[in-house]
Amino acid sequence: MSEELLVKYTDVVLNREENTILREVNLTVNRGDFLYVIGKVGSGKSTLLKSMYAEIPIESGDAQVFDYCLQKIKRKNVPYLRRKIGIVFQDFQLLIDRSVEKNLEFVLRATEWKNKSMIKDRIHEVLVQVGMQNKAYKMPHELSGGEQQRVVIARALLNSPPLILADEPTGNLDPETGSQIVALLHTISRKGTAVIMATHNYSIVQTFPGKIMRCENMHLVDLNQTP
Numbered sequence: 301m302s303e304e305l306l307v308k309y310t311d312v313v314l315n316r317e318e319n320t321i322l323r324e325v326n327l328t329v330n331r332g333d334f335l336y337v338i339g340k341v342g343s344g345k346s347t348l349l350k351s352m353y354a355e356i357p358i359e360s361g362d363a364q365v366f367d368y369c370l371q372k373i374k375r376k377n378v379p380y381l382r383r384k385i386g387i388v389f390q391d392f393q394l395l396i397d398r399s400v401e402k403n404l405e406f407v408l409r410a411t412e413w414k415n416k417s418m419i420k421d422r423i424h425e426v427l428v429q430v431g432m433q434n435k436a437y438k439m440p441h442e443l444s445g446g447e448q449q450r451v452v453i454a455r456a457l458l459n460s461p462p463l464i465l466a467d468e469p470t471g472n473l474d475p476e477t478g479s480q481i482v483a484l485l486h487t488i489s490r491k492g493t494a495v496i497m498a499t500h501n502y503s504i505v506q507t508f509p510g511k512i513m514r515c516e517n518m519h520l521v522d523l524n525q526t527p
């Protein structure tokens with residue numbers, strides 16, 4: 301795949317257990333794109349995102365993410381695929397027993413960062429990016445929901461991924477704080493990181509521009525092509 305093209309799905313079918321959730325999925329995502337995946341509860345938004353980091357298998361069709369062919373990816377390569385994808389969920393999933401800084405350090409050490417001063421510098425950089433540089437020593441319970449989500453985004457940025465997948469990142473936040481989080485994701489995408497965000501929050505989709513695709517009737521409908 302070219303440097304610019306990050307995701308290419310061609311006639312992909314995705315199942316959960318025996319049930320087909322999405323079929324004939326055709327999708328391309330380029331560097332710096334901001335793509336919303338909208339649709340009703342249970343329509344397959346999370347299933348689509350999870351397929352991109354090999355959490356859900358490709359039933360048929362061709363699914364390329366970076367240089368990985370997902371229908372053939374070897375188990376040993378999955379961690380390397382995931383290292384290039386920043387993942388942001390609705391429930392923040394920070395480790396509650398350690399500070400912001402230690403949460404971030406944990407991820408870097410798990411992804412083979414060893415040099416102490418490089419670790420410290422990288423943590424500072426990502427916290428600056430999300431406006432949380434003064435909260436490095438806080439415990440997660442000392443932060444608001446919006447602040448916790450900023451830390452989760454900082455965590456997703458640690459390994460400079462070309463792609464961020466955000467599954468309902470505003471789901472647990474009030475509208476104002478949710479808007480700030482989406483604004484932050486937009487800023488990140490303008491610097492070249494593609495962002496795919498699943499949401500049912502239509503007011504956010506209207507406020508912040510992006511490509512829009514909708515899961516409906518087991519299909520992923522490209523709303524950018526309809527007049």
Ligand SMILES: Nc1ncnc2c1ncn2[C@@H]1O[C@H](COP(=O)(O)OP(=O)(O)OP(=O)(O)O)[C@@H](O)[C@H]1O
Pocket residue numbers: 316317321339340341342343344345346347348500515
């Ligand atoms: N672990 C699972 N095992 C089997 N079926 C599942 C599983 N998780 C989800 N499903 C089914 O897959 C379908 C799609 O679910 P998915 O979570 O992708 O939808 P969604 O659009 O992300 O919904 P939501 O807006 O609630 O997050 C649903 O019908 C759901 O019941």
